[in-house]
Amino acid sequence: MTSAVSNEPAFDPFEGVDENGRMAPKHYDAILLASFGGPEGQEDVIPFLRNVTAGRGIPDERLEEVATHYRANGGISPINEQNRALKAALEAELARRGVDLPVLWGNRNWAPYIKDVLQEAYDTGYRRILMVTTSVYSSYSSCRQYREDLGMNLLKTGLDKKLQVDKVRQYFDHPGFVEPFVEGVRESIAKVRAQLDGKGMTDGKIEILFSTHSIPTADAEASGPRDREFEEGSAYVAQHLANARAIMDRIPEAAGMDWQLVYQSRSGAPHIPWLEPDINDAIAELPAKGVNGVVIVPLGFVSDHMEVLWDLDTEAMDTCKELGLAADRTPTPGVHETFVSGLVDLLQERTLENNIAIRPALTELGPWYDVCRPGCCANLRGEKPTIAGADSTVGVE
Numbered sequence: 001m002t003s004a005v006s007n008e009p010a011f012d013p014f015e016g017v018d019e020n021g022r023m024a025p026k027h028y029d030a031i032l033l034a035s036f037g038g039p040e041g042q043e044d045v046i047p048f049l050r051n052v053t054a055g056r057g058i059p060d061e062r063l064e065e066v067a068t069h070y071r072a073n074g075g076i077s078p079i080n081e082q083n084r085a086l087k088a089a090l091e092a093e094l095a096r097r098g099v100d101l102p103v104l105w106g107n108r109n110w111a112p113y114i115k116d117v118l119q120e121a122y123d124t125g126y127r128r129i130l131m132v133t134t135s136v137y138s139s140y141s142s143c144r145q146y147r148e149d150l151g152m153n154l155l156k157t158g159l160d161k162k163l164q165v166d167k168v169r170q171y172f173d174h175p176g177f178v179e180p181f182v183e184g185v186r187e188s189i190a191k192v193r194a195q196l197d198g199k200g201m202t203d204g205k206i207e208i209l210f211s212t213h214s215i216p217t218a219d220a221e222a223s224g225p226r227d228r229e230f231e232e233g234s235a236y237v238a239q240h241l242a243n244a245r246a247i248m249d250r251i252p253e254a255a256g257m258d259w260q261l262v263y264q265s266r267s268g269a270p271h272i273p274w275l276e277p278d279i280n281d282a283i284a285e286l287p288a289k290g291v292n293g294v295v296i297v298p299l300g301f302v303s304d305h306m307e308v309l310w311d312l313d314t315e316a317m318d319t320c321k322e323l324g325l326a327a328d329r330t331p332t333p334g335v336h337e338t339f340v341s342g343l344v345d346l347l348q349e350r351t352l353e354n355n356i357a358i359r360p361a362l363t364e365l366g367p368w369y370d371v372c373r374p375g376c377c378a379n380l381r382g383e384k385p386t387i388a389g390a391d392s393t394v395g396v397e
Ligand SMILES: CC1=C(CCC(=O)O)c2cc3nc(cc4[nH]c(cc5[nH]c(cc1n2)c(C)c5CCC(=O)O)c(CCC(=O)O)c4C)C(CCC(=O)O)=C3C
Pocket: 036, 037, 038, 039, 049, 052, 053, 056, 058, 062, 063, 066, 077, 078, 079, 134, 135, 136, 139, 141, 142, 213, 214, 215, 216, 265, 266, 267, 268, 300, 301, 302, 305, 306, 307
């Protein structure tokens, strides 16, 4: 195992990978925090939406509708500010632990673009980069698309044989991601309980709705590795269900409370099936079930970005109000110190220096693979070059 030779290109992405997809620790020169990106002003909105949906068959009416969400916020997505804060928090935690690794930040859909960050990284002299994304579950959109963007941008910049980028495992069930939700759900239950008490409904019934991004059912079925069976035939769905159970199990005051997994932010053409039920449809069913209060948990997301602020805080909250339901939306992990510390633990699982050998996972599904299994989260529109998969081609001689 080579360690400190950071000027030597490392061409073998599978170096040290065992049969479980676990990669042996390596020396890295820098961390890449990779995210979705978002517009920073009115003139960015349409070009951003075109970047996101390029070749994905999203109807124009849907784009116009989504543009209004950004327009109402000055054309600005909160996601970039949230990633700047997360980058700063990671830098502070790495420094506190004495881990000497710079943190770079790059996005898939808006500046700073991953492509430019890779070029700058190479020009600075970095040769091995460890990427962690702000997307924690397995699916085409939340995992493979990042791996493709890295693969394609390494090819575009001609750095594919010069710069090696490895990726931190999907971390949906890492305690750093799960525990802030446990804390948040407890607080939300207390807040909804207080709202109900205020209405004189001291024994009002509360239901917990775990919400995540809907995806096409075909993508859901293609999520995760080909050689494993998952609940509901989908790693994406199974990971969310397992996480929701892990959270419920950790909240004594939620014992016996009903909960369900619901979906938000559907965007494809109506004739294409996406995961259901939509959160607003699920909320509409609650009064007939005798439910008086709702806790909305944005389990699919790491920060309070536009999908959370619009689809949950605006639309879903309006639905609750119309139906007279008490409601509270739990925060996402954001820059919660447990989350930041968990991300640094995840990085140190992979670093040779300051290595942390334990790989915690709070569900029976994990810890997830450092190197994705062949065909994992297939791109149903055709294969593209990827990094960080056992079937990856970029960086291989
Ligand atoms: C699984 C998943 C996550 C969670 C994992 C993760 O976090 O990565 C996620 C996150 C996000 N999605 C976001 C924004 C958008 N997603 C869109 C469209 C789509 N998302 C999809 C899936 C996901 N998306 C899919 C299958 C589509 C259809 C197009 C396609 O097949 O690729 C569109 C196009 C318009 C529309 O149709 O909604 C927009 C604007 C933002 C930024 C928010 C901000 O700006 O603050 C974030 C974090």
